Amino acid sequence: MLAEIITIGDEILIGQIVDTNSAWIARELNKIGVRVKQISSVSDDREHILTALAEAHNRAQIILITGGLGPTKDDITKKTLAEYFNAGFVESKETLENVERIFKKYNRPLLEVNRLQAQVPENCEVIINNNGTAPGMWFNHEGRVYVSMPGVPHEMMYMMEETVLPKLKTTFKLPVIIHKTILTVGEGESFLAERIADIEDSLPAHIKLAYLPKLGQVRLRLSGYGEDETILNQEITQFAQLIKERVANVVAAEDDLPLEKILLDKMEARGLTLSVAESCTGGYISHLFTQHPGSSAVFFGGTVCYSYELKESVLGVKNETLWQHGAVSEETVREMVEGAILNFKSDYAIAVTGVAGPGGGSAEKPVGTVWIAVASVNKTVAKKFTFGNKRAQNIERSAISALGMLNTLLAEVEN
Amino acid sequence: MLAEIITIGDEILIGQIVDTNSAWIARELNKIGVRVKQISSVSDDREHILTALAEAHNRAQIILITGGLGPTKDDITKKTLAEYFNAGFVESKETLENVERIFKKYNRPLLEVNRLQAQVPENCEVIINNNGTAPGMWFNHEGRVYVSMPGVPHEMMYMMEETVLPKLKTTFKLPVIIHKTILTVGEGESFLAERIADIEDSLPAHIKLAYLPKLGQVRLRLSGYGEDETILNQEITQFAQLIKERVANVVAAEDDLPLEKILLDKMEARGLTLSVAESCTGGYISHLFTQHPGSSAVFFGGTVCYSYELKESVLGVKNETLWQHGAVSEETVREMVEGAILNFKSDYAIAVTGVAGPGGGSAEKPVGTVWIAVASVNKTVAKKFTFGNKRAQNIERSAISALGMLNTLLAEVEN
Known part of the structure; x- marks a missing residue:
């Protein structure tokens, strides 16, 4: 099962903010057996968003979109999604209640732009935003699932954890992906590779080994793709064991932890x-x-x-x-x-x-x-x-x- | 002038690392008047890289590629670029000397995989890597510039600062992009938008206003695109002044600083x-x-x-x-x-x-x-x-x- 992440917002493309959302989403998707095929960051521009959606449609079955849902004029994601799906707008009662609840909590007057946040494309299921006013939106379209979420990290994370991930698990029959990482400290990438070359050569096609160097540390990551979790786990564990024994003197940990x-x-x-x-x-x-x-x-x-x-x-x-x-x-x-x-x-x-x-x-x-x-x-x-x-x-x-x-x-x- | 950034590496797509390179590159490009149209993260996969290069070719004139240049088997960027350009390999003497210099410095024996790092596509100009063994590569191809750099941040940054940015400035006649940011603290996005709605409506088409909210702060960013730096600067400064006066009570700073x-x-x-x-x-x-x-x-x-x-x-x-x-x-x-x-x-x-x-x-x-x-x-x-x-x-x-x-x-x- 393949996913694509599309982040929308000029602030990423001019480098004003670092996109940390995509890495988080990718990690969470991996845990449930969904591989991210591509991450695309595009501008707050109608045509560009439409092209990105069409390209993603050809690459993936799950398309997760973040950003561009604020109440201000530069945010055009919702309007563009409606155009992409050729859908009209309806008022979401539960979204309006949520917006009213939040404004009441902070004791601020409700503005017209906030009321407009309750307008959603007619073909979406609303995902309530417990931490903000912009609703999330789930679309089923031509055999794909599209989900649009706010770019504010904690609003997006809450929606993912509470709604999107559980719903993806029930919507699709998901394959198994297992990663196992060994953290080494104090040996360079090339030397590690030389020491375990024969083990790497003996890996079957569905298990890949990657080297992730970072300032004096190298993470060795085995990734396996399959159907049967037990068998895959055994295979991965066995290869990990071989590697750990071979380079035991530089292994700091067997978990993928900092x-x-x-x-x-x-x-x-x-x-x-x-x-x-x-x-x-x-x-x-x-x-x-x-x-x-x-x-x-x-x-x-x-x-x-x-x-x-x-x-x-x-x-x-x-x-x-x-x-x-x-x-x-x-x-x-x-x-x-x-x-x-x-x-x-x-x-x-x-x-x-x-x-x-x-x-x-x-x-x-x-x-x-x-x-x-x-x-x-x-x-x-x-x-x-x-x-x-x-x-x-x-x-x-x-x-x-x-x-x-x-x-x-x-x-x-x-x- | 439009650019696309392509980051290559499964580690980004499984969320093991956050892509901080792209934001840095985007900022540096903006400073010299190059707009980033899209950032795409793709996997260490031949076909996927070829598709990403072809898509970027249609969107941008400058294509900057990071990652996948390590000496190990999972890194296939160099081979795939040669295939994309239909080019053979030659040995780069200066790269081999650089690799030898680095191994001598650390007093480690030179391995065959490291010697292979000196093999480069025949149509590239090598960019020497002062901080590592993988060379950068500059390609001119069908009116576009492609640059491939390592994914290790400090290696990439050094190449950008010393070679790529200066060379882009002499290769292209670049337009002017000016951003001006006002940092506000303590007022929500919607309320700010309401207070400056008339100023926003009066902006000409080549000046955009964006709201960048982050935990209790909202940055208001004006971006202007044009040919004449002096005129554009005057326009932007004038609109920024109007906004600052209007919301003076919540303005913390006029610079885009933390x-x-x-x-x-x-x-x-x-x-x-x-x-x-x-x-x-x-x-x-x-x-x-x-x-x-x-x-x-x-x-x-x-x-x-x-x-x-x-x-x-x-x-x-x-x-x-x-x-x-x-x-x-x-x-x-x-x-x-x-x-x-x-x-x-x-x-x-x-x-x-x-x-x-x-x-x-x-x-x-x-x-x-x-x-x-x-x-x-x-x-x-x-x-x-x-x-x-x-x-x-x-x-x-x-x-x-x-x-x-x-x-x-x-x-x-x-x-």
Whole structure:
């Protein structure tokens, strides 16, 4: 079963917003056995939308459309869908009630443009929007299903979870798709490929292997397509096992989870706690951990110590260390990580200090110079990295390197 | 001048990664007067890639392709491009030297798969990849330009900045596109639209107005298309001025910058400093500030105080306050923000404490309950918010609300 996602809105095409909806929708569709064939982002333009719908019609049986449903004049999705289906408009009573409910809740007067949101193409089934005024719309047309949803992520997600996904499962007989991902840390894509070349060659046609590299990590993803979930699962598991044994020394996890989540799980299972002292990563490492539910069982928090003063007052880094060796030095990062263990009373700690750029570099410590330390109560490991000159990447690479170092330290203690 | 972006890779279609490249490319193209007509994400599949290239050929004159250039077997972009252009392969000497240089730098043996990366279609001009082994490729074909680049963001960005954008500017006579964005905070899309309806109606056909809502903020974007930059700039500026005057009470900034960057700029201009005490936002607010170059002029840092202990030891929140009123309470958030001002010695501070969820809620304080405080040395404002039940959104909405409150407090002191 193939789907196509069409996102409508000039804001994506001029790069003002990143389309995160499509990745989320694709993941959810995959879970129920629907493969996304193509994702197309098109402009708020009548002809362009009509062409995209016609092209999608030829490629897919499920066409999910987001965006262009707001009450303002630049939003023309609803009108264009009606034209595509050659349908007139009717007033949806339940949509009007929903709009009235929302305006009453916020105690705002109902405007004419909002009342117009209850006008829908006569051939649609309305999907009520619990989080906004624009209704979702489900269309059956020439053997395809078309669903139009708002582009606001939480409004779209709610509709997908509550209505669209369950309804797709009952509408179609769906095949089975299984993905299995192995996360490796510290080995390049080509070297991994060389080490498992014979396993890759032996894969049957319905199982594919993909390499997904990202700053010091490579995800190996096996994807299987079939009819029988049990058999497919066995096949995939068997090949995954072969790969894991072959490259065991670089495998960080067998689940498709981010590294920080894997660390949280490992630490929680062992009853360990963590704190951080972030200078150049500026809260990003803390954010990575705390985006995960339940992180508070392991993660105490810590400090974002951008200034010299906070490094001293919160972490107890010695004033003479800072002035003698500088904020970006092995001496400082060691005092930071040990200060975190001592002051925040955690079992493990991470500290990062560096020159994220673009300013602040010197001949001796150019932009991209980063010192990272990880520590347990008994052991501290500090390491210097030399990244590039892009700030966002330096922050991300610093964070991933710190997670990798913590993973290694935890593994050492385990063995 | 129209462009199409084609991203190739199953990892996007199964939602394993979010396509951030396309937004970046679109922004850069817009700056030089190239409009992106469509963004298409297709699978690592020969036929599908061929179809996407042919469709793009009919829509655009500039076709930028990312992804599928790795050394492994799932990457078939190069082979498929050669087939599309009906071209044979030649060895690129400069690419081979680049691959050898990179492997020498990292002191790793050169593998056969890497040597193959120097094989390129005979009709391409090679774009050297300073950050990786896969070369970029520039093709002139039937009046169109096709450029193939790696999907790894920093490799692609380097090629775009150093080679592709400059070369596009000399290859085509480009028209002018000007965008002007006004950021508003605290008024809904429909109400804004109602207030400026007559201005919107008076816009000429070559100037469009779009509403971009995002959690409590609405960006109003005017886009103008033309030939003469000076005239177009005058027109856009004039309409922007009309809109700004009309909705002056909710305008936060006239630039298309994120709110936290606007706050940093305002505070730096006034010589003010800021610290934060983040519980449920877990470092996200700090990360928002510190992602911007030069943020250290204003932002001291602060604490991510996930645990009760850190709220007490780092911020000085009283133990009895925590036990009597709970961590999520007006009393606690006030002590947090005042503790930040006192302990971190900043002029302003932000504090956030709440139940991000999905766990940790109670009847009295359900998931989504968040207390936010902002303070100057003289004044503290605390406010309770009731968001929804999605963790990531609660974190983001808390952060944006905190920024909005700081914006208001700064404006009060200014006036």
